[in-house]
Amino acid sequence: MIEGLTWRPLTRDDAQTSADLLNAMETADKIGENYTAEDTLTELVDPYVDLERGSLAVFDGDLMVGYMKIQYRPTASEVHGVSLDGGVHPSYRRQGIGTRLVRAGIASARVLHALHHPTLKLAINVHKAEHISGLPELLGAEGFAPVRYFQRMEHSLQSVGTSDGLPIEPWSEAADEEFRLVRNEAYRGNWGSTPMPVELWKNKITNQTFRPAMSFLLRGAGGAAVGVLVTMNWEADTEATGVRDAHFMVIGTLPEHRRQGVASALLGHALRAAVDQGYDRASLSVDSANSTGAFGIFERAGFGASTRYVRWALEG
Structure with a gap:
C-alpha cells in the first residue's frame, strides 16, 4: 500500500x-x-x-x-x-x-x-x-461471481426509415409522471429492477443529460400511455470523442401491450428524430437474458453489439 x-x-x-x-x-x-x-x-x-x-x-x-x-x-x-x-x-x-x-x-x-x-x-x-x-x-x-451479462448495442444511423404516423408525442412536463409510471410497470418483471420513486427519477433521468426532444411516449387506442423511450446524451462524451450519441436509457412497454409493435414504433421514431436532430449514433443497453424479446427487437431495428458488461454479485 x-x-x-x-x-x-x-x-x-x-x-x-x-x-x-x-x-x-x-x-x-x-x-x-x-x-x-x-x-x-x-x-x-x-x-x-x-x-x-x-x-x-x-x-x-x-x-x-x-x-x-x-x-x-x-x-x-x-x-x-x-x-x-x-x-x-x-x-x-x-x-x-x-x-x-x-x-x-x-x-x-x-x-x-x-x-x-x-x-x-x-x-x-x-x-x-x-x-x-x-x-x-x-x-x-x-x-464476487459473475451472475449476469449486459450488452451495449449501437446504431450508426446510416439507414433509418420514416415515421409511421402512430400517436407518439415528445416528453412534456405534464406527461412526466406518465413516463415514470410506464417505466416502473414495464420494468417490474425485469431481473434486478425496482420501481423508481419521484426523487430518484429526477436524479437519474430528468437531469442535465436528459434530452426531452428525443424522449417519446406512445398512447394506445384509449389515449392511455402504453410505451416510453427516454434519451440521454453526455456532453463530455461528445467533447472527448467528437461523436454525438443518443443513448436510449429507458425503453419500456406495458406488459399487456407487448408484441403489438410498441417498442419497434418508438425505436423507429426515435432513430428518425436522432437523424433529424444531428446525432451521429444511437445506443442502448440490454440484459442478455432478457425474457421479453428485447434483444431481437433491437437487432431488427438495426442495432449491433459492442461492449459487454458483467454484473458481479456477492451474497450477504
Whole structure:
C-alpha cells in the first residue's frame, strides 16, 4: 500500500476531482464514459447514496486516486440489491488500493442494508465492462461471481426509415409522471429492477443529460400511455470523442401491450428524430437474458453489439 495517502468519505464538494479521476480511468479502460463535474455531482447527490456511511475516497495530496460508493434501494422484495461502484486511477493500480476499497464497500453495504432492509437477503452488485484489466481477479478474490451479462448495442444511423404516423408525442412536463409510471410497470418483471420513486427519477433521468426532444411516449387506442423511450446524451462524451450519441436509457412497454409493435414504433421514431436532430449514433443497453424479446427487437431495428458488461454479485 502506498504511504501518505488520505482516506475519507466523499462529499458534494468532490464533483470536479471525481470527474478528473473518472476521466483518467477512461484513458486506460476505454469504455466510452466521460464526465463533467455536473455529471459527478448528480451521482453525489443521489437520494439513495449515503456518503458518510457508504463512500470512501483516496487522495494523494489534492488528487483523488480512488473511490468507492454504495447505492442502496428504496424498495426491495426478498433480496436487497445494493450497488457498489468505484475505481482506481491507472497510475495507482495493483498496489492494494482497489482491494481496500472493495472491502470497505462490502462493509458499508452491510451497514446500509441493516439500516434500510434488515429482514431481507443482501446481494452486493458490481456492474462493469467485461474487458477492464484486473477486475475479475480483484472481485473474485473477495468472493464476487459473475451472475449476469449486459450488452451495449449501437446504431450508426446510416439507414433509418420514416415515421409511421402512430400517436407518439415528445416528453412534456405534464406527461412526466406518465413516463415514470410506464417505466416502473414495464420494468417490474425485469431481473434486478425496482420501481423508481419521484426523487430518484429526477436524479437519474430528468437531469442535465436528459434530452426531452428525443424522449417519446406512445398512447394506445384509449389515449392511455402504453410505451416510453427516454434519451440521454453526455456532453463530455461528445467533447472527448467528437461523436454525438443518443443513448436510449429507458425503453419500456406495458406488459399487456407487448408484441403489438410498441417498442419497434418508438425505436423507429426515435432513430428518425436522432437523424433529424444531428446525432451521429444511437445506443442502448440490454440484459442478455432478457425474457421479453428485447434483444431481437433491437437487432431488427438495426442495432449491433459492442461492449459487454458483467454484473458481479456477492451474497450477504
